[in-house]
Amino acid sequence: MAQELKSNYIQWGFESLQFPNKLRSWSKSNPKINDDDNFFISRVKPKQRFRYEGTQVRTDLTETNDKKLLAWLPWNVPSKNALPDGVFDSEVFSMWPYVTHWGDWNCGLGRIPAALLDVAHKNGVAVSSVAGIPDGQLKGEWSRSLTTLAGSDIQTVADYMKYYGYDGFGYNSEFSEYYTAGRVTKAVRDFHVKLNKAIRPYNPIFENIWYDGTNDQGRVTFDQGLGDHNKTIFGESGSEAADLFFNYNWNRSWLLENSVAKAEELHRNPLDLYAGFNMQGGEPKTYSTVRWPLLKKYPISIGLWGAHSQNMFFESRGEKGSDPETQQRTYMLRTERWFSSGSRNPVTTPEISHSMQYNADNTDFHGMSAMMTARSSMSWDLTQEPLITYFNLGNGKFFNYGGVRQNDRPWANVGVQDYLPTWRWWFASKLLGRTAADVPATGLDAEFVWDDAYMGGSTVRVHGSTPKEYLHLFKTKYALKTGDVITFRYKVKGGKADASLVFATEDNVNAEKAYPVLTTADEADEDKWVEKTITVGGDLNGKTLALVALKMENAADLNLYLGEFSIVRGSFDAPAQPIDVKTTLLHAAKNGVDAKIIFNMPNTKAKGEPCYNTDVKTSLFKLWAQQEGKEPILMGVTTSWAGMFYSVPVDLKGQGKVKFGVSAVSLDMKKESAIAWGEDHEIFTNYDYNDEIKADKSVIKPNEEFTIAYVDPRHEAGNWKIVDGSGNVVAQANNATEIKVTGIANVGFYNLILNGKVASTSGRVDKEVTYSNYVQITSNAVGAVPHINKLTADDSETSIEVVANKEVTMKYEGKKADGSGSRGVKLLEKPVGVKVSELGFNNTSKNNQAWSLAFWVKFNGFTGGTQIVDMRHPGTDWPQNNWGSMWTTYDPNTGVYEVTLREKNAGGAKEYKQRWKVDFVPGAWTHFVLAMEGNGTDTKPMVYINGKAAKAHNWEYNGQQGDGLNTARFANNAWWEENILGIGFGRAGAAAINGTVDDVKFFDKAISEAEATKTMMSTATTDAGMKAYWDFESDAAADHYFASKVGTAKIAHGELKAGTGEGVTTLVPDAPTYDAGSAFVSGNFQVTTTAEWTAKKATITSQSGNDQAGTAKLKYAKAGDYEVTLTLTNAHGSDTRTFKVIKVKADPTGINGTEAADMKVYAIDRDVLFDVETPGNYLVQVFSTNGQMVASKAVSVNGAESVRLHLGVQGVYVVNVKKDGKTLRTVKFICK
Structure with missing residues (x-):
């Protein structure tokens, strides 16, 4: 079970009602709220979005009718919000191009997680918190709080918002001032006017949001649009106070017409008015269900609400199943169909309807793209910061860095989400194809996947077949210069295609400049990330890059994973080493340890002034953990000057100390500071024992051996008994952490009675627990879970060596598992x-x-x-x-x-x-x-x-x-x-x-x-x-x-x-x-075992088998070290075993045989040995699994020679051998 964010891990510091008083004591000279401030300070300066009609899907959308969208929605779950978590199935919203402001509904005034701020800011989206004021008469505590807020020093408030990176205040304003005659409301309005004037010069996306219930006089007037009753809360040009979120009964023509007229009378943009949609309640619906077609006619923006604790995209993502990856995929479908369109392609949007559906199969929904353009912020000066994206969503079931698995722990941190495809997914058979006729009825598709990544835990997959199709990736506005290096990284998991990167520039946006990156002659290799670089020359020098697309031709069953797209100008310095490192061990258990790290970066900013990562030459920070006597593990990355560690793997029987560290990575991701380590922590002082037990078999046959044990290797010993229905003891073990049973003869149900230590409010206590019917003995006739007793390659149970294209015979032996039953x-x-x-x-x-x-x-x-x-x-x-x-x-x-x-x-x-x-x-x-x-x-x-x-x-x-x-x-x-x-x-x-x-x-x-x-x-x-x-x-x-x-x-x-x-x-x-069916009911269902062989890069020429024996014959065309995996499966379950390894040498008689022939890499104890007979210049490099080089040796070989590298620490390593600069072999091995 994943370890996750708990209430005592990160302290928010105050409640919404307390914020005004916090402001009173806050100053630039003393900006600290609490020790966890760095989890709430944005380190990404808001990017500025740009307009360019040439890359719009709908060219009829202009500044006057291109709607904005306010997502006044909760994030994730209230107890966690957007703080870094150890739960993969967390909210990682990604449809930022169709959002202009995110009002985090379950964030109280004045405190917002930095991760949400950072991802929104890089996309040019404002983020605000919300005053959750109850409806009805304004209660005294809220009256005092709002009065204090309104009376705050404006410059102090502006400095606070600037320092933390907050982009506005939101108000659930449906209160009435019966006893204060509107004085509080008016004071807050005047406060907003002054605050806007103080902040907008340096933060143009700053925006206050007012729920259009409470009017200028402090009374409730719903559903009248913008008029004389609320015009000062809205504010005229030059005295803007707050933009209005209309209640849900706005869907009448006269109301929208009058609102537009009133906004224009005030010299305000009517797009600063948001027509509210209640996603939970399906509103508007009171007067009619006329919704989107009516709103489309008016220059009024879109406001989404629903519900109080979770947004509706996330809350009911379980519609397709509860598996975490299924829920993430469902959430992605729900958001993609809602924002880009039911087809997930903004070109083929269904007709605008009155629908309010948001499910994963919402294929008939028109999408927000029908009424607004996809915005982009990708337009900055490349000399100050490169563009780099790894197509990472910000969560995963594992963490990869540089295409290498660093750890297999689940995580979520939306702050490290990359720049993602702008339109999501704009496929067309021609560049900038904007009509339905330009989109093939059957062609390519794209989606996010969580089974691989170059960096992070996810990436984009493009798949399918097509004669010719474009995937429009990014809307940009970069002034390119000669020497700029464009990198495209990908992995072909299967299939074929001719693919090119396509660029279009503003001087002639319809003319494509194509650069081939893949051909149908290239072989698929699911293990290899391919890097292609393009150096900008005269054809692009001085041009403004407007569009990046991927053109695919002659695609047949293509399965393409994207790893990186970047534009880098020149080189960037390595950042300084982080300072003021403070670490806290939060939790230690079977799955690992949780911890947090807080640090600062050396900088020259005045106290109380914001310091962004670009100011300290940093793109992101690596988070490291190291148990005493072990290699450091890269656990993740963060953009904040604080980070969380969840389920850090530790040897539960190893040394008892662990430390946590951080390093800063350069803006071009190529250089890195030294790791700044925190203090050592004792792992096992407050160890949280896991009292769960587990049997090693789910289906047990008469007289079959089985074991039941504590899942926690550190658990205290207990006394175990297995008893039948009459109370007779059939097996027992005392003072043990497991019970090994040689077999039980009779079919039936048996209770397990365990007397041992368990957790209680007073600590660890002895308790007898009965697990009713925990052991089930079922008859042989109904079948069993398959079991592989033996797996061989060419009759060997250990590694073998063969030449390329030689047939290898795999064999297995299993136990009887077939049968029949209900x-x-x-x-x-x-x-x-x-x-x-x-x-x-x-x-x-x-x-x-x-x-x-x-x-x-x-x-x-x-x-x-x-x-x-x-x-x-x-x-x-x-x-x-x-x-x-x-x-x-x-x-x-x-x-x-x-x-x-x-x-x-x-x-x-x-x-x-x-x-x-x-x-x-x-x-x-x-x-x-x-x-x-x-x-x-x-x-x-x-x-x-x-x-x-x-x-x-x-x-x-x-x-x-x-x-x-x-x-x-x-x-x-x-x-x-x-x-x-x-x-x-x-x-x-x-x-x-x-x-x-x-x-x-x-x-x-x-x-x-x-x-x-x-x-x-x-x-x-x-x-x-x-x-x-x-x-x-x-x-x-x-x-x-x-x-x-x-x-x-x-x-x-x-x-x-x-x-x-x-x-x-x-x-x-x-x-x-x-x-x-049930093993205890008769029937005629046949249980038959099948064998599945998985052999990467091999051709399986034949295979056969059943539950008890089988064979497969296979060949390898290229040299390398390979594993073969066998899985036996039937209706009761499965068993898997992997044969390691088959070493394939190149055929020395082949044309390229000398490149890898007679070359061996192997380990003996703590030495790496490299034997070679072919002359050449060789470089042998050994890396730990976290990507750090631990040994290296260059040799020039004239004849047969052996090279030895000694490693001082046991562990898993990767050795890479290059000859004359070309990689010959990469091998993973265990050094004991």
Whole structure:
């Protein structure tokens, strides 16, 4: 599990209400708020955007009608906002060209994370914080706070905003001043006027935002547009106060016409007015749903809001599944379709409609690009700062630098996001193709991926086939000069293409200047980043670069990853070493250590003046960690003068000290300061033990060996017992960190009882914990998880050496794993559901009748809270479509299963919550029963797990709470005739089930524990009260519904398709995916093992195999060191093993044979040996995995010779061998 930002890691310093008083004590001579200030100070000066019609998609958009866009939205989650985190699935918004101002809704006044500021500023976007003033009468605390703010010294406020890099104030202004006669509002207005005059000369993007509720007189006047009632809050030209965010009922022509006229009367640009859109509530909708087509007619800008804690793009990104990468990809699709268009190409925008949808399949949405241009800030002086982008989003599941993996820890820091493609994605068959006819119906596509990166954890992938197509990358305005070096770096993962970088200049923007970078003759190499450089000459000298594009011709199944685009003029000095380094060890656990580092850079700026990274010759900072006795690890980068470390890998049985450091990287990314290290920290003084346990097998056969152990290698020893259903001990281990079992003979369920140390509020205490049914022994007949016993190459289990094009025979031996048994349905994070009307529910008894739902389920894993069973009408209005009549959620972190029944009232309704302690073991089958003990008037729930009553944990109801089972009952009036009873629906805040379901049964009674035990193993159709039974042994019908073996009710696996309105969906049946069902139920599903061989750069000429044995024959055309990976897979699971290594020598009889023939690189203990027989000048360099060179030796060889380099420290290294400047071989090895 990822370690992540916690509340005590970074201190914000103050709440929104406290900001005015903080200002009173702040000064340039004493600018410090607290020790964590550097996490909130921007080090990127806001870039200035430019206009140039020649590279617009829509040339009819001019300064007078090109709308702005205010994203008045929360960032990420409130507790973290944009602070650096250890969670990959964090918000990394990237559609900056279509945003002019981001109002961070969950940032209180006067404090904004620097990471958000930095990425916005490099894109020319303003960022402000928000005063979350409650509606109604202005409360005394807010009256005093706003009065203090308005009375602050203007220059002090201006200096504060400049020092921290903040670009405005925002106000949730829907308050009334009944007792102060508007005096506070007027004072704040006058404060804004003065502040704008003081700040805008040096920060032209500074902008205050006022929610258009409170008017000039301190009263609320919604939905009247700009008029005499609010004109001074808006302000006339020269006395601008705040731009207005209209409430959501602006969608009337007269209101927009009058607002434009009033703005012009005040000599203001009406584009400084924002028409508000409530993304959560689907507003405007009060008077009508006329929205975008009406707004398109008027020069009024776009304002997005929704909701209070998370924005809607991010909050419901789980619509396609809960896997973190799936959620990131979904979030990206949602934002790309909303901003660039439903097609993700601003050229092919659908017709402007009234839609407010923002889902991943929002293909019919016109996008913001239909009403605004894609803005760019890429226009600065290249002598001061080069342009460099690695196409990195600012998050990842790993961290790469220079194309080399530095660590495999998840991270997120949007502040280091690169400059990204401007229009996203402007494909066309001709340069600057602006019509739908210019876009091929089937051609190339592009997307962000998180499986590779040159720098960071993500990059852009371009893929597909096309005869000719352009991807327009960047809108620029750079004055080029002779000698400027343009670098393009890429990796061809597969396929072919002729590709060229294309430049267009302002003097003739329609004329392309193409520079080939890839040909169809080039071979794909998924491991190699290719660098191409172009030195600007006479054809581009003195020209203004307006456009950078990538032209691809003759592309066939192209799979191209982008690594870098840069323009560098001259050379840049190495920055100074950081100073004043302060480090704090925050947390130490099994997954590693968390820490923070705060530092400064030597500079000549006066105290209290902003100092940007460009002022100290720095592009970014590298963050280093080093455990005593180990090599330094590069953990990430930051633009702030502060950084976070999460899950730094440490040897848990190694030395107990660790230190953290930082180095500064030059503006051209080619030079680096020395590392400035902080003090040593003791790792294990306050170690946080992980009390989880895990078995080494998810499917265990009779008499098969298995082990259950603490996952934490440092965990204290405990006493272990495995007992059968009668309480008999079948295995035990005392004073041990694991229990090794030689085998259990009988099929069935077994409890694990563990008496050991666990965490408590008073520290580590001894506690006996029973893991019910933790061990499952299943029959051999149903099959098993495959296992590879042996893997050989040419009958060798160790590395072999062959010449190129010689056939290599791979062989494996495995255990018996095939079989047959019950058939289930893979849920794939989608529900199976049945209409309650088919089960006998009606509007009279509603959900208060007696019923039970029983089924087998196997969870593949959990990513957080998971919804198990619920009953709801997904097509009704929000939020009832999310709540329904009942819902149930399992929290894997606490092992608590919760059933919630809720009254139908939209707000303030009573909720009945009953909780049980349940151990759902991933990979194991669990029989689950939810029994509702209804009597027609009221009801209460009961849960049975594997035929036994679950352990009641606690309950909440009607303002009361208690332990165990609640004896009170609940009259559930939340009812819809269209309700669906579903397994694994998922909803906002809870994932759907990632697993398989089998043998679903419905009873019109609350079954007992004895009946739950009986039905668990039974396939009978005559059990008392059974009204439906789906065993999935027969295929679904053409409409994808399964017929019941009892009664007429039908069930289907399906997808929740988005409809119109917040959260509105429809369950659409789809074709089921079958899987091995419960190992404890009979059936005829065949479990068959397949073998998959992965051999990079090899040609597999033949392969065959089953669960117990198999072979593959392959050849390598080129010299190198290669690995071959075998994966055996069946319905129960998989096993993987990699053969290391096959050393391929060049064929000495070939034309190029002498280049790498007879050359060996290998390690013995702590020595690297390099044997060569071919004459030449060789350079051998050894690098640590963080990219630092640790050894180097140059030799001139006339004949056979051996070169030895000694390494003092064990670890993983990469050795690179060059002959006459050309790389011959790069090898990774372990030095012991």
